[in-house]
Amino acid sequence: MTTASKLLQWYKRHRRDLPWRKTRDPYRILVSEVMLQQTQVDRVKMFYAAWIPRFPNWKRLASASNEDVIRMWAGLGYNRRALMLRDAARQVVERGVPTTTEGWRAIKGIGPYTSSAISAFAQKKRVMPIDTNIRRVLGRLLLGKPFPQPRDDERIQKVVNDFLPHRGNYFDVPQAIFDLATDICQKSPKCIECPLRRECPSAKKFLSGRVRIPKQMIKKAVESRHAEKLYPDRIYRGRILKAVRESKNGMPIGRIGPIIDPYFDQIVDSEWIEKMISRLIKDQLIEIVRGKLFLKK
Numbered sequence: 522m523t524t525a526s527k528l529l530q531w532y533k534r535h536r537r538d539l540p541w542r543k544t545r546d547p548y549r550i551l552v553s554e555v556m557l558q559q560t561q562v563d564r565v566k567m568f569y570a571a572w573i574p575r576f577p578n579w580k581r582l583a584s585a586s587n588e589d590v591i592r593m594w595a596g597l598g599y600n601r602r603a604l605m606l607r608d609a610a611r612q613v614v615e616r617g618v619p620t621t622t623e624g625w626r627a628i629k630g631i632g633p634y635t636s637s638a639i640s641a642f643a644q645k646k647r648v649m650p651i652d653t654n655i656r657r658v659l660g661r662l663l664l665g666k667p668f669p670q671p672r673d674d675e676r677i678q679k680v681v682n683d684f685l686p687h688r689g690n691y692f693d694v695p696q697a698i699f700d701l702a703t704d705i706c707q708k709s710p711k712c713i714e715c716p717l718r719r720e721c722p723s724a725k726k727f728l729s730g731r732v733r734i735p736k737q738m739i740k741k742a743v744e745s746r747h748a749e750k751l752y753p754d755r756i757y758r759g760r761i762l763k764a765v766r767e768s769k770n771g772m773p774i775g776r777i778g779p780i781i782d783p784y785f786d787q788i789v790d791s792e793w794i795e796k797m798i799s800r801l802i803k804d805q806l807i808e809i810v811r812g813k814l815f816l817k818k
């Protein structure tokens with residue numbers, strides 16, 4: 522039995538029941554993929570369930586305004602994703618639904634990972650999308666590298682062709698890898714429970730107990746933040762957007778500071794808040810009309 526067949530057999534018994542795995546509709550798969558970027562699966566399930574009835578297809582989403590999509594995205598975070606998704610829908614409506622990975626890649630906002638993911642999950646193409654999870658499993662399994670890095674993607678793509686089956690459910694292999702990455706092949710893997718431990722050259726290394734997580738992987742990502750504030754700016758930008766969304770007749774700029782931060786100081790913090798408002802305007806999420814902040818129409 523090949524390694525991929527073993528993996529698929531394990532997947533059959535352990536696969537997570539996710540709504541976007543029950544469809545081959547490229548629209549729904551794109552929605553799920555964009556929502557899953559930087560958001561936990563359980564949260565995405567809730568938002569996906571609300572999004573699909575409201576925007577069931579490319580056309581309905583393409584005709585939505587910035588305000589419509591920002592309101593529906595409320596609470597999911599990284600709000601630019603909502604506009605990117607709507608803009609992608611507009612391109613699909615204009616040019617037709619792509620049928621190749623390259624075609625998806627040509628849609629502005631869709632990167633190499635997402636284009637391969639839609640091709641595999643919606644259109645059963647024999648391709649391997651590589652994100653952090655897939656890189657971790659395949660780098661360990663195919664390259665024998667306990668902690669593979671993005672620079673290893675090219676090598677993974679070269680060898681993955683021999684790993685992927687030519688027939689059967691080869692298009693399920695990436696989903697099976699996701700689940701293996703979530704349940705077993707985590708940053709500190711549970712090789713002893715892994716169905717691929719016999720085939721995996723990294724298993725011995727981990728089981729010997731001599732492999733340590735490299736320091737650069739422990740370092741936290743650097744986010745922009747005000748030295749005196751509790752949270753990164755991203756959190757305060759989210760609060761500005763929430764306040765604007767919930768204001769009935771627009772939010773006067775002068776009132777926003779104390780709403781998003783109880784320690785706001787008009788003199789010391791005004792430059793900080795202006796910068797965050799400018800960023801939200803640049804991202805097309807809000808606009809200023811006669812001194813008040815509104816969601817971008």
Ligand code: SF4
Pocket residue numbers: 658661662705706707710711712713715716717718719721722723724727
């Ligand atoms: S044996 Fe260990 S390192 Fe290899 S794929 Fe399984 S969990 Fe990951």
